[in-house]
Amino acid sequence: MCRLFGLSSAPRRVRATFWLLDAPDSLSVQSRHEPDGTGLGHFAAGGSPVVRKAPLAAWQDREFAQEARQVESTAFVAHIRFASTGGLQERNTHPFVQDGRLFAHNGVIEGLDALDAELGADRARVLGDTDSERFFALVTREIRARGGDVAAGIEHAARWAAGHLPVYALNLVLATADGLWALRYPDTHELYVLERPAGGHHGRRHLDHSGTAGRLRVHSQDLAHSPAVVVASERMDDSPHWRPMQPGELLYAGPGQGVTRRVVLPEEPRHRLTLADLRPEAAASQHAA
Numbered sequence: 001m002c003r004l005f006g007l008s009s010a011p012r013r014v015r016a017t018f019w020l021l022d023a024p025d026s027l028s029v030q031s032r033h034e035p036d037g038t039g040l041g042h043f044a045a046g047g048s049p050v051v052r053k054a055p056l057a058a059w060q061d062r063e064f065a066q067e068a069r070q071v072e073s074t075a076f077v078a079h080i081r082f083a084s085t086g087g088l089q090e091r092n093t094h095p096f097v098q099d100g101r102l103f104a105h106n107g108v109i110e111g112l113d114a115l116d117a118e119l120g121a122d123r124a125r126v127l128g129d130t131d132s133e134r135f136f137a138l139v140t141r142e143i144r145a146r147g148g149d150v151a152a153g154i155e156h157a158a159r160w161a162a163g164h165l166p167v168y169a170l171n172l173v174l175a176t177a178d179g180l181w182a183l184r185y186p187d188t189h190e191l192y193v194l195e196r197p198a199g200g201h202h203g204r205r206h207l208d209h210s211g212t213a214g215r216l217r218v219h220s221q222d223l224a225h226s227p228a229v230v231v232a233s234e235r236m237d238d239s240p241h242w243r244p245m246q247p248g249e250l251l252y253a254g255p256g257q258g259v260t261r262r263v264v265l266p267e268e269p270r271h272r273l274t275l276a277d278l279r280p281e282a283a284a285s286q287h288a289a
Contacts, residue, residue, distance in 0.1 A: 003080040006173035006231040008180035011072040015220035021065040038065040041102040042073035047177040053093040075175040079104040091128035103131035107169030155264045156257035167269035180253040182231040187247035194230040209236035229253035
């Protein structure tokens with residue numbers, strides 16, 4: 001399944017090095033299929049989002065994902081895609097950018113004609129073919145309708161999707177230069193949070209996170225001295241403080257690492273999909289690799 005990763009150190013800018021595919025050669029025998037795209041988003045010193053991403057349709061693209069990428073930012077969003085909707089093109093690769101925000105999603109939403117109809121003129125924001133970018137456009141519209149309240153926008157968009165669309169999973173990470181939001185919905189896939197003090201739980205270490213099977217690795221010497229909040233699809237180091245988010249839980253990490261969390265969607269989707277309900281390519285994208 002897709003891998004989500006978000007990190008906020010706001011208001012501090014920290015340097016971090018990302019390997020989006022840490023060891024792709026070792027995966028080829030074990031994994032069901034190669035990833036369909038990788039992307040990394042961060043924020044420039046002035047607060048504008050910067051995204052580098054590529055579909056993995058050729059060896060040179062896997063080289064792009066394997067190359068160490070050192071960037072400096074207050075927040076980062078990384079994503080490894082297994083395609084459920086939309087072809088292997090850069091426009092379908094996460095993270096996406098709208099209104100200065102970064103967004104990545106893990107899951108499947110069906111009923112895209114109904115979602116397009118609900119978006120109306122805001123459908124023009126969608127540059128690719130994915131359910132993820134369409135849902136992001138709905139989130140963006142709802143944020144705008146609520147005077148820039150990101151949490152309220154996510155909640156209302158997710159509530160509309162839960163009531164009107166067939167939903168398999170809707171895990172997401174959204175970031176601005178000074179904040180990080182995450183939603184787990186429903187209980188289909190895990191999403192973990194680590195509130196990391198400077199130096200980690202050992203009190204003196206840099207950050208060195210690595211996902212299983214070499215999918216994603218993140219290193220930051222600066223986080224030996226600065227706190228951070230991390231959201232990821234899996235526990236990525238030996239810290240005992242990783243916490244699974246609850247189904248329907250919306251998390252916000254603000255400047256200074258103040259974290260708030262609340263369950264905003266206690267009910268299940270009205271039209272909840274199972275793996276057996278999905279199209280074959282969508283079902284394949286949701287298996288753990």
